[in-house]
Amino acid sequence: MQSSDRKGTKLAEVKKAEHEKFKGTKDLADATVGDVIGEIEFVVTEDMVERFAWAMDDYNPWYLVDSPFGGRIAAPTTPLTFDGAMFYDYYKYPEGGSLFAKQEFEFLAPIMVGETYRLRGTLVDTYPRKGRTFFKMGVSITNAEGTEVVRMVKTVATPVNPVLPPEGEAK
């Protein structure tokens, strides 16, 4: 086997391993507005909050010690950790890779460390732009009592490297 072949095989294995994180099976070409993408439960653990604090050098005592909300809270953008995985546990991860393009948050209540939350996602829009297809997922996060604490819209796009027609040709 040539060196470049070996390299190609190894890289293909790594690529496969990365994509195997996701369990999605529905092809994005078949995505339809209204698709119920999924529902997951998550707990923001002390370990996660501390890992993010170290990763970002953001040692806000609300995350690490206590907050005015009656305990430690998670950084408000922490749900970003979960919603992308949910998207690709429903849709098949695209061969051309995926870009995180846009995020919108509405914060209704804090996310408390150690409590269980439920995150539900629905496909709310798709549109083409500059050789990519964009997918918007609406997300609602509720606490154990069913009270909504965060609303989000996540937009992802694929492929990572679009092939655009030469200038002057019809789009």
Next chain:
Amino acid sequence: MTTPNLVSDPTAFKPTATPASRDLPVGFELEPIVRTISLEKSRIHEGWPTIRTRHCDYEAAHATGTPAPIANGGQVALVLGELFVKFFRGGYIGGTLSFNIIRPTQLDDVLTAKGVVTGKRPEGDRVRLELDVWLENQNGDKVLVGKASGLAD
């Protein structure tokens, strides 16, 4: 170019000097936050070596066509989240934050989160401040651009 002094001491949390207040004028510029996402920081965020992604692993990056790991957009967004919470404090509840990722962030880029008050309007007995927020790199290029709002007393 000089490298800013980056916080690396867990006891060194410093609240913003001027948090959100109803008295702040439109045009007020938030105290910037400067952060660098190194390979080490990216690996902490991603959970390497258990998890190997293009954000923390060279081979995974090569497999997706990039010569080196690039920062995770979610991790980059945490810098904007930090600016948002430091400024609004408890007023982030009832607030909004949205952003577009317009340029990839390379590891070791020096990111500066900035914001400016663009509007204010009464909401109940409080005031909602509206902001333009963005992250720029060491070249002055914007990598995230967005809007935020929150409540102030």
